[in-house]
Amino acid sequence: MKRETFLVILLLALVMFLPGCNGIIDIPGIDVPVLEDVSFENNTKNNLSIQITSTFIETDIDSFMIEPGTTKVIKSEGGKIPAFVVSVIGQPSLGVDYSKYNSLKKVIFWSTYQYKVKYVITGTASSVFVTLSNATGGTEQYSDVSLPKVYGYDYFNSKFLYISAQNNGSSGTVKVECYYKGKLKDSANSEGAYVIASVSHYISD
Numbered sequence: 133m134k135r136e137t138f139l140v141i142l143l144l145a146l147v148m149f150l151p152g153c154n155g156i157i158d159i160p161g162i163d164v165p166v167l168e169d170v171s172f173e174n175n176t177k178n179n180l181s182i183q184i185t186s187t188f189i190e191t192d193i194d195s196f197m198i199e200p201g202t203t204k205v206i207k208s209e210g211g212k213i214p215a216f217v218v219s220v221i222g223q224p225s226l227g228v229d230y231s232k233y234n235s236l237k238k239v240i241f242w243s244t245y246q247y248k249v250k251y252v253i254t255g256t257a258s259s260v261f262v263t264l265s266n267a268t269g270g271t272e273q274y275s276d277v278s279l280p281k282v283y284g285y286d287y288f289n290s291k292f293l294y295i296s297a298q299n300n301g302s303s304g305t306v307k308v309e310c311y312y313k314g315k316l317k318d319s320a321n322s323e324g325a326y327v328i329a330s331v332s333h334y335i336s337d
Contacts, residue, residue, distance in 0.1 A: 165190050168211035173240045174198040179221040180228065180241060186214035197221065198241070211237045220244055227286075229313040245314025247284035251295040252311070254280045257304030265294040276300065293317065296330035 167190065174180055180198045184191050191214050192207035208214055213232050218241065220226040227248055230241040251264055262274040264283060269290035283295070293310045302325040309319040310331045318331035 165209040167192055167207035167209060169205050169237060170208040170211060170213055171203050171205045171238045172196075172198055173203045173238065174200055176200060176220075176228065176241050176244050178223065178226070178244050181219050181221050183217045183219075184214050185217055189214040208237075213237065213239060225286075227313065229315075243314050245311075247286060247311070248313060249285040249288040249293060250311040251283040251293075252280070252309040253277070253282075253295070253297045253306065255297075255299075255304060255306040257299040257301055257306050259300045260297040260306055261300055263294075263296045265290060265292050279306075291335045293333040293335065294330070296328050298328040299324070299326055301325065 172182060177200050179200065181195070182198065182204075183195045184193065189212050190209040196204055196206065198204045213234055216239075218228045218230065220228065223244075226244045226246060228241055229243045229245060230239060232239050249267070253260060253262065257279060259276045259278055260281075262272075262277050262281070264272050266272050267285045267288045267290060269292065277297070293312065295308055295310060297306050297308050299306050299322065305321065305323045306327070306329045307319065307321045308329045308331050310317050310333055312333060312335060317333035320329040320331050322329035
């Protein structure tokens with residue numbers, strides 16, 4: 133083994149045991165990243181699978197599973213949150229709502245959902261006339277819609293949610309709701325002949 137190669141290996145071994153190291157350790161001709169804790173907290177009711185996809189941030193693990201109500205701590209370069217893909221084990225069609233807290237070196241998974249955006253219409257009206265904002269920001273209208281009725285979107289590229297339902301009959305109730313990532317964002321009720329219930333929400337995230 134060449135003397136230069138031996139010295140590099142020795143320095144790398146020493147870095148692993150240096151206490152209190154942060155950031156990047158400088159070694160002539162080479163940068164050695166220091167790995168720090170990053171936590172992933174699962175507040176959902178599902179088992180989650182995490183696949184690390186980052187090619188620019190070094191981690192000590194490529195994939196892992198988190199059970200409901202538990203936290204998984206991994207090592208990441210400089211404590212940075214790496215790019216990742218999350219999926220629900222056994223239910224890959226579900227989406228996962230989560231937040232990244234870079235300053236805290238933490239990711240929190242809040243909930244799972246069937247549709248990214250969902251409109252729900254219920255009530256005792258015999259039928260309704262529906263106007264809604266679709267996934268691309270366009271407007272769609274449907275006549276003589278029987279209740280209950282759900283419009284669900286796996287992908288939604290528009291920032292604006294809107295739906296209205298007008299009672300087609302002389303009596304009855306109408307209730308409309310809009311959901312974003314499984315969370316109710318707005319709801320409205322109406323009762324009587326030809327009355328309209330409408331809701332809207334602007335997606336700010």
